[in-house]
Amino acid sequence: MPTFVYMTRCDGCGHCVDICPSDIMHIDKTTRRAYNIEPNMCWECYSCVKACPHHAIDVRGYADFAPLGHSVRVDRDEEKGIIAWRIKFRNGKKDFELFAPITTKPWGTAIPNMKEASQPDDSMRNSHLLYNEPKYIRLDEGGLHTLESNDLKMKEGVYY
Amino acid sequence: MGYDTIVEDNIDVLVVGAGLGGTGAAFEARYWGKDKKIVIAEKANIDRSGAVAQGLYAINCYMGTRFGENNPEDHVRYARMDLMGMVREDLLFDMARHVDSAVHQFEEWGLPLMINPKTGTYQREGRWQIMIHGESYKPIVAEAAKKAADKVFNRICVTHLLMDDNKENRVAGAVGFNVRTGNYHVFKSKTVVVGAGGASNIYKPRSVGEGAGRVWYAPWSSGSAYGLMIEAGAKMTQMENKIVLCRFKDGYGPVGAYFLHLKTYTQNAAGEEYESKWFPALSEMVGKEYLDTENQHLSHKPIPTCLRNHAFINEVNAGRGPIYMVTKEAFQDPHLEEIGWHNFLGMTVGQAVLWAATDVDPKYENPELTTSEPYVMGSHATGCGAWCSGPKDVSPKEYYWGYNRMTSVQGLFGCGDAVGGTPHAFSSGSFTEGRLAAKAAVEYVNDGKADGIKVSDEQIDKRKEQIYKPMETYNVYRNAITAGSVNPHYINPRQGLDRLQKLMDEYCGGVTVSYMTNGNLLKIGLKKLGLLVEDWEDGIAAENVHELLRAWELRHRILTSESVIQHTLFREETRWPGYYYRGDFMKLDDQNWHVLTVSHRDPKTGEYTMEKAPLYHLTEDEDKEEAA
Numbered sequence: 001m002p003t004f005v006y007m008t009r010c011d012g013c014g015h016c017v018d019i020c021p022s023d024i025m026h027i028d029k030t031t032r033r034a035y036n037i038e039p040n041m042c043w044e045c046y047s048c049v050k051a052c053p054h055h056a057i058d059v060r061g062y063a064d065f066a067p068l069g070h071s072v073r074v075d076r077d078e079e080k081g082i083i084a085w086r087i088k089f090r091n092g093k094k095d096f097e098l099f100a101p102i103t104t105k106p107w108g109t110a111i112p113n114m115k116e117a118s119q120p121d122d123s124m125r126n127s128h129l130l131y132n133e134p135k136y137i138r139l140d141e142g143g144l145h146t147l148e149s150n151d152l153k154m155k156e157g158v159y160y
Numbered sequence: 161m162g163y164d165t166i167v168e169d170n171i172d173v174l175v176v177g178a179g180l181g182g183t184g185a186a187f188e189a190r191y192w193g194k195d196k197k198i199v200i201a202e203k204a205n206i207d208r209s210g211a212v213a214q215g216l217y218a219i220n221c222y223m224g225t226r227f228g229e230n231n232p233e234d235h236v237r238y239a240r241m242d243l244m245g246m247v248r249e250d251l252l253f254d255m256a257r258h259v260d261s262a263v264h265q266f267e268e269w270g271l272p273l274m275i276n277p278k279t280g281t282y283q284r285e286g287r288w289q290i291m292i293h294g295e296s297y298k299p300i301v302a303e304a305a306k307k308a309a310d311k312v313f314n315r316i317c318v319t320h321l322l323m324d325d326n327k328e329n330r331v332a333g334a335v336g337f338n339v340r341t342g343n344y345h346v347f348k349s350k351t352v353v354v355g356a357g358g359a360s361n362i363y364k365p366r367s368v369g370e371g372a373g374r375v376w377y378a379p380w381s382s383g384s385a386y387g388l389m390i391e392a393g394a395k396m397t398q399m400e401n402k403i404v405l406c407r408f409k410d411g412y413g414p415v416g417a418y419f420l421h422l423k424t425y426t427q428n429a430a431g432e433e434y435e436s437k438w439f440p441a442l443s444e445m446v447g448k449e450y451l452d453t454e455n456q457h458l459s460h461k462p463i464p465t466c467l468r469n470h471a472f473i474n475e476v477n478a479g480r481g482p483i484y485m486v487t488k489e490a491f492q493d494p495h496l497e498e499i500g501w502h503n504f505l506g507m508t509v510g511q512a513v514l515w516a517a518t519d520v521d522p523k524y525e526n527p528e529l530t531t532s533e534p535y536v537m538g539s540h541a542t543g544c545g546a547w548c549s550g551p552k553d554v555s556p557k558e559y560y561w562g563y564n565r566m567t568s569v570q571g572l573f574g575c576g577d578a579v580g581g582t583p584h585a586f587s588s589g590s591f592t593e594g595r596l597a598a599k600a601a602v603e604y605v606n607d608g609k610a611d612g613i614k615v616s617d618e619q620i621d622k623r624k625e626q627i628y629k630p631m632e633t634y635n636v637y638r639n640a641i642t643a644g645s646v647n648p649h650y651i652n653p654r655q656g657l658d659r660l661q662k663l664m665d666e667y668c669g670g671v672t673v674s675y676m677t678n679g680n681l682l683k684i685g686l687k688k689l690g691l692l693v694e695d696w697e698d699g700i701a702a703e704n705v706h707e708l709l710r711a712w713e714l715r716h717r718i719l720t721s722e723s724v725i726q727h728t729l730f731r732e733e734t735r736w737p738g739y740y741y742r743g744d745f746m747k748l749d750d751q752n753w754h755v756l757t758v759s760h761r762d763p764k765t766g767e768y769t770m771e772k773a774p775l776y777h778l779t780e781d782e783d784k785e786e787a788a
């Protein structure tokens with residue numbers, strides 16, 4: 001369902017242009033407002049819809065299989081850490097809201113800066129471990145699985 | 161053309177494409193390379209790029225060793241069975257033994273993982289999947305990558321890898337252009353980790369017209385990982401192993417949670433179970449090891465994805481379609497109903513839009529399913545990608561050449577869809593592979609393997625000329641006609657894409673031929689593809705920078721497609737009925753084809769050579785068991 005932009009709501013801020021993974025939200029040179037330049041390369045991923053500060057972008061199901069008259073709207077709030085959806089059926093019989101968390105921590109605070117992590121020593125470098133391992137694999141004292149530890153070997157041929 | 165050249169020099173690790181694999185690579189590279197210069201070149205905006213742009217509702221690869229749920233080798237056996245034996249078990253074992261540590265970090269970073277209230281463990285969807293509220297999965301991993309990298313270049317379409325002019329077969333960086341400013345970007349780097357993702361839109365999609373963007377894998381998945389690596393001369397493996405998905409019709413909404421968690425099931429138009437009746441004949445085709453009609457259900461071995469497709473396709477072709485997903489029972493439970501809808505909103509919003517538009521309420525009506533056009537990617541139930549080295553402590557000699565996840569090109573690494581033979585990695589496994597590749601890349605630099613790299617100005621200038629040629633072509637010939645898009649001198653990228661999709665569909669087993677092909681068809685396909693390559697080289701026209709992006713995406717898709725046809729031609733058997741059929745070799749043939757296929761395209765001549773590589777399987781070490 002390709003996106004479209006309501007003329008009265010868009011102020012040309014460009015947030016949608018900045019985020020669209022398909023590079024298809026562009027600013028029209030005459031109206032100075034955003035529009036979808038290539039609807040048949042739109043994945044209805046809603047990235048632009050979520051990013052628009054004015055709720056100016058909406059989605060109208062693909063003309064070749066989605067009849068008119070439906071609506072799926074979204075409001076994503078990073079501060080509250082929540083996303084809210086409202087789905088309305090074409091025949092009006094169903095109209096409901098759904099909510100989901102988008103994070104469990106205040107937005108962006110819990111992600112480590114690897115530039116500040118301590119240096120790995122040589123034994124770590126020479127091992128098969130990655131950052132925070134082995135601790136983070138099982139969150140106990142267990143080590144990394146190896147062929148040895150699990151009594152395995154690699155054997156050529158047809159085996160099942 | 162008046163575009164600037166912007167050079168970024170002295171990079172140690174260049175990440176090309178920062179989806180799930182690339183973000184993992186940038187994050188981990190910083191830990192091992194505190195003093196290293198780490199740069200990301202990404203086609204879109206890293207906050208919402210790649211297959212996970214709209215989020216995910218599940219992490220499909222999690223062992224749960226912490227809760228005593230599975231060991232890495234269990235996952236290897238599962239992936240092996242699902243892919244009819246054809247996997248790189250060293251790479252899979254390695255991914256599986258690390259993947260949980262990635263997931264535990266995601267939880268710490270704020271990704272909402274659902275918890276099973278009864279057990280206190282993560283909420284399982286199936287044996288390998290855990291359920292998440294993953295709308296912000298991508299922005300969260302992007303944040304980790306942004307903090308780790310020295311620089312992130314968004315909106316750079318990488319078109320080629322740079323090669324060392326001093327030493328053959330050694331990578332030296334990459335080039336591309338900014339899809340907004342048009343500027344030419346040169347990244348000189350000691351190593352490159354390619355995480356540029358898989359390929360949609362290679363095959364003619366079922367959707368038409370405005371709906372052509374409604375593909376299962378994202379329409380921006382342009383096969384760039386393959387295009388870049390193939391052109392640089394990296395060996396590829398299992399490129400014939402394309403995937404067909406069984407999904408909700410038209411919207412391509414995922415079915416995993418429906419089958420596994422909501423316990424919905426399929427039936428034909430008459431309301432009958434249809435799968436099992438196709439199994440005896442199928443068992444004849446593939447052999448008892450792969451499908452044991454009598455005992456499969458007893459042994460609890462899951463039926464391989466492709467074989468379930470086979471039953472679906474045959475039932476529909478027999479005139480008993482459509483196949484329905486029976487949702488009416490499960491959806492009576494309001495909690496399950498909510499999960500059913502959340503599942504779409506979290507990762508395929510389009511399916512929710514479609515049901516709202518067509519008034520399909522799965523509580524009262526069973527929705528239709530369909531099988532999709534084929535996709536070329538390497539992290540779902542399929543393993544296309546580059547032939548990479550495994551880890552020293554697991555890999556046999558044929559699979560090991562020094563650095564984990566390094567391709568056959570020195571200094572060139574892969575992760576996620578880019579790596580071949582590693583199906584069922586999914587989002588978490590791709591991220592993990594990025595981490596593994598990054599650690600190895602830093603080690604490669606520290607070992608001095610990148611010393612003495614030289615990139616000549618000729619190489620840089622030649623690439624620049626090539627990149628902008630489609631715009632040149634447009635400018636030269638656009639005035640030969642009055643107006644419109646029909647020009648005897650050129651085609652535009654959309655016209656080229658349509659041609660590619662049509663020929664792949666008809667000659668290499670797409671939907672309109674019910675996934676059937678044979679040697680003759682494949683050879684015709686190759687010939688026609690050759691002509692498309694010629695047209696691309698001399699006659700692709702781009703009106704603006706956005707079309708230039710589409711032109712280069714097409715180029716990568718063409719390179720990917722050629723490899724797919726070559727591999728499909730080489731493997732003279734039907735290994736994965738339900739993904740595709742070789743009509744001239746309808747049986748699975750373990751005698752001759754219990755091997756991995758490996759290809760090499762000579763970067764100078766474009767000639768292909770194909771070879772077989774041995775298959776190693778993980779088995780119990782009997783000697784050790786006896787000794788113990």
Ligand SMILES: Cc1cc2nc3c(=O)[nH]c(=O)nc-3n(C[C@H](O)[C@H](O)[C@H](O)COP(=O)(O)OP(=O)(O)OC[C@H]3O[C@@H](n4cnc5c(N)ncnc54)[C@H](O)[C@@H]3O)c2cc1C
Binds near residue numbers: 176588
């Ligand atoms: C509909 C759908 C549902 C899925 N469901 C699940 C699920 O429930 N659970 C799960 O775990 N996994 C799921 N997956 C799979 C998961 O998304 C992939 O396995 C994973 O994203 C692959 O990672 P990657 O890094 O290889 O590719 P991607 O994440 O796609 O990243 C590729 C990156 O490369 C960039 N790029 C591409 N071309 C270029 C270029 N030329 N130059 C520069 N950059 C470029 C892209 O913009 C992108 O950022 C799903 C995928 C889809 C599409």
Ligand code: SF4
Binds near residue numbers: 014017051057
């Ligand atoms: S984000 Fe919204 S307001 Fe801003 S340009 Fe796009 S549509 Fe207009």
Ligand code: SF4
Binds near residue numbers: 002003019021043044
């Ligand atoms: S829905 Fe997604 S693909 Fe479509 S215009 Fe918006 S951001 Fe781009």
